[in-house]
Amino acid sequence: MLELAILGFLYDAPLHGYELRKRIAALTGHVRPVAESTLYPAIKRLEKAGLLARTTEPGAVAAPRHVLTLTEEGRTELLHRLAEPAQRDITDENRWFTVLAFLRHLPDPAAQAAVLRRRLAFLQEPASFFYDGDRPLAAEELDDPFRQGILTIARATSRAELTWLRATLDSLGG
Amino acid sequence: MLELAILGFLYDAPLHGYELRKRIAALTGHVRPVAESTLYPAIKRLEKAGLLARTTEPGAVAAPRHVLTLTEEGRTELLHRLAEPAQRDITDENRWFTVLAFLRHLPDPAAQAAVLRRRLAFLQEPASFFYDGDRPLAAEELDDPFRQGILTIARATSRAELTWLRATLDSLGG
DNA sequence: GGAAGATACATCGTCATCGAGGTATTGAAA
DNA sequence: TTTCAATACCTCGATGACGATGTATCTTCC
Incomplete structure (x- = not known):
């Protein structure tokens, strides 16, 4: 990083x-x-x-x-x-932001798009921080207000990022 | 962590x-x-x-x-x-989420609220990832779409978290 | 005149983390 | 029947990060 x-x-x-x-x-x-x-x-x-x-x-x-x-x-x-970040650079927001900060240096828009698509794939995986067996739990299913917070915040981030990712992928030329 | x-x-x-x-x-x-x-x-x-x-x-x-x-x-x-996380645990989302995941273990709601207020204070500081001199730049002021993304995502996260923080602080009894 | 703070770089010891590899058992799939 | 995956734990060497500390100069403020 x-x-x-x-x-x-x-x-x-x-x-x-x-x-x-x-x-x-x-x-x-x-x-x-x-x-x-x-x-x-x-x-x-x-x-x-x-x-x-x-x-x-x-x-x-x-x-x-x-x-x-x-x-x-x-x-x-x-x-x-x-162009080929480690998986950790894709999943960890701190690392991901550093990749994003310099992604403009990649000369090829297709290569930039490929990196964005890896992040997109990661965000689209059904994952939570809390599970009932294998089933990811939603914020509403938790009692703990602090754990609800984690999911609420993560979901807001995820939504904003998905919107941005799709728009940016579009403008990079599909 | x-x-x-x-x-x-x-x-x-x-x-x-x-x-x-x-x-x-x-x-x-x-x-x-x-x-x-x-x-x-x-x-x-x-x-x-x-x-x-x-x-x-x-x-x-x-x-x-x-x-x-x-x-x-x-x-x-x-x-x-x-009750007394290092500053790093407050500012780094990964660490912060871990604190949140177990904050319910603190017996005193006032102590829980104190921790949330530290995060609140951090989020309210005017900070960006990009600056013009000392002035934090907004997404709209950047050319780079990827750097715009960072700010867009960070802002969405911040808003969601501030909303949640204020609501939770309220319900912890002011 | 002296202290503080910014500029500018460096080393040292300690510790947390990682990947690679190892040991051993059980049950299921090929 | 062999191999694979899961259970369950461990060690080792390398590396990366950190706090503390050191060195030196220049400017600013009191």
């Missing part, structure tokens, strides 16, 4: 670590903050893997900056991660 | 690990599967911390079962984790 965000931001323009940190904080920070001690090692990993290159520039204000640029392999890797 | 779910399920009744696994899979598995190699060490951790005790019973079908029971410290710990 973090790695996808790093690659995604760098696809547009080279950035230094600190700026990257601010962008990632803006994107997902209010939900899931990213510690510096997570970001810098992640950058090193990607650099070591040859996905990004580093050049040192004098700092605008303080310490020198390490400006990060995607390599050709980095661009390829980003496109691959966007 | 996983630990909260384990404690939460065991609060109702003693269970063996395999059954626990199935319940956790039902609760959050469609979004975030939990590997066995994560669950069993987590059980051991909690046992080592004195939060749960284990007794061996002959297996109904195959291998012997290790039936897990919450200790008194385990019950106290669960109630503490529910």
Whole structure:
């Protein structure tokens, strides 16, 4: 997830670590903050893997900056991660939103649509958080108001997303 | 999160690990599967911390079962984790849903309401995923249809949850 | 003059999670 | 009859994330 965000931001323009940190904080920070001690090692990993290159520039204000640029392999890797996300990136909303945030980088609308269809398929599966045997329970069937809340919220999300998915799939050209 | 779910399920009744696994899979598995190699060490951790005790019973079908029971410290710990969740448990929907799933275990409606109010406060903060400087951007201000989607979905979720939160806070007795 | 906060990057130890693999039994399907 | 799926638990190595802490500079405010 973090790695996808790093690659995604760098696809547009080279950035230094600190700026990257601010962008990632803006994107997902209010939900899931990213510690510096997570970001810098992640950058090193990607650099070591040859996905990004580093050049040192004098700092605008303080310490020198390490400006990060995607390599050709980095661009390829980003496109691959966007075109074929792990199932987890499809089902987990946090991860899914990160995929969505950078999906525009995929050059082919058909490839974008394919990713959206995977999410569509996931949302169309009959699934709940609570079951009576194998049967998924609806909010109305629960006593617990908090568990009712979970289902109410999840259903609202699901509806909004299905509407958006279908409209977007349409406009991507069927 | 996983630990909260384990404690939460065991609060109702003693269970063996395999059954626990199935319940956790039902609760959050469609979004975030939990590997066995994560669950069993987590059980051991909690046992080592004195939060749960284990007794061996002959297996109904195959291998012997290790039936897990919450200790008194385990019950106290669960109630503490529910009454005072980390900020992360409030902001991250996955974690928040787990808190909600077991919030009924808190004996005091006022304590339940206090937790809901923390979520309410979080949702009322002006936050987006995308900014123009410091100003949060609305879906309509974005070109990217995928980023529009993120905001559209997040807004629908937020609205549904705010409605539910206010109604539930009311019914918990103001 | 000094403290605080932003800029800018880094390391360290710890811990949670994961995938791969292992052990053993029972019942059903091929 | 062999194989598969389910039951039931476990270990191991790798990795990724985290909090704490450190280093250094510059600006702003008191």
